[in-house]
Amino acid sequence: ELKVEQNPLFLSMQEGKNYTIYCNYSTTSDRLYWYRQDPGKSLESLFVLLSNGAVKQEGRLMASLDTKARLSTLHITAAVHDLSATYFCAVDISIYYGGSQGNLIFGKGTKLSVKP
Amino acid sequence: DGGITQSPKYLFRKEGQNVTLSCEQNLNHDAMYWYRQDPGQGLRLIYYSQIVNDFQKGDIAEGYSVSREKKESFPLTVTSAQKNPTAFYLCASNGVSGGQETQYFGPGTRLLVL
Numbered sequence: 001e002l003k004v005e006q007n008p009l010f011l012s013m014q015e016g017k018n019y020t021i022y023c024n025y026s027t028t029s030d031r032l033y034w035y036r037q038d039p040g041k042s043l044e045s046l047f048v049l050l051s052n053g054a055v056k057q058e059g060r061l062m063a064s065l066d067t068k069a070r071l072s073t074l075h076i077t078a079a080v081h082d083l084s085a086t087y088f089c090a091v092d093i094s095i096y097y098g099g100s101q102g103n104l105i106f107g108k109g110t111k112l113s114v115k116p
Numbered sequence: 117d118g119g120i121t122q123s124p125k126y127l128f129r130k131e132g133q134n135v136t137l138s139c140e141q142n143l144n145h146d147a148m149y150w151y152r153q154d155p156g157q158g159l160r161l162i163y164y165s166q167i168v169n170d171f172q173k174g175d176i177a178e179g180y181s182v183s184r185e186k187k188e189s190f191p192l193t194v195t196s197a198q199k200n201p202t203a204f205y206l207c208a209s210n211g212v213s214g215g216q217e218t219q220y221f222g223p224g225t226r227l228l229v230l
């Protein structure tokens with residue numbers, strides 16, 4: 001079964017603290033995405049990770065990929081209130097459908113709340 | 117401004133009624149997608165289209181239909197066969213940003229059953 005599991009599903013943090021969100025997936029994939037969703041809004045693309053050992057950083061967020069362990073992490077450094085949102089990881093499974101890319105399976109999301 | 121537009125923002129459906137959700141993009145992207153999101157859940161793929169006049173079923177296609185007559189447009193019809201249509205529907209297309217291919221999402225349509 002093709003599955004993507006995120007944990008934790010809910011995360012309450014204090015401002016200034018660090019934390020990591022984990023994304024495990026059950027199948028071979030050459031592409032992993034991280035998205036942010038604010039309440040009632042659409043998804044905003046954060047990172048695309050393409051290869052084993054890939055690391056990308058944008059502001060207080062850093063994403064990494066270990067394809068051998070089928071694990072991606074999203075690390076939050078010195079959290080601020082503006083980071084409060086739901087974060088999704090998604091795995092590209094297009095290779096199983098004969099397409100080049102774009103057929104994604106999403107995790108259930110991690111709802112992050114950063115409190116003062 | 118390039119982007120993906122979806123309309124309407126909110127849609128109400130009566131029992132037994134078919135409704136159509138619009139998705140338009142002016143990004144010149146070939147591939148387009150429809151997802152459904154239920155409260156507190158991730159997204160699930162309904163249909164996708166890699167090219168004009170061709171489309172494929174996703175994981176939860178039952179009760180839905182699509183067409184792709186133009187590159188810019190990928191409308192989704194929620195038929196009366198879809199017994200639990202209340203959800204947030206997101207349209208997406210694949211494109212390149214900063215040298216990386218990624219999936220861009222429209223603002224979404226929230227469908228409610230009366």
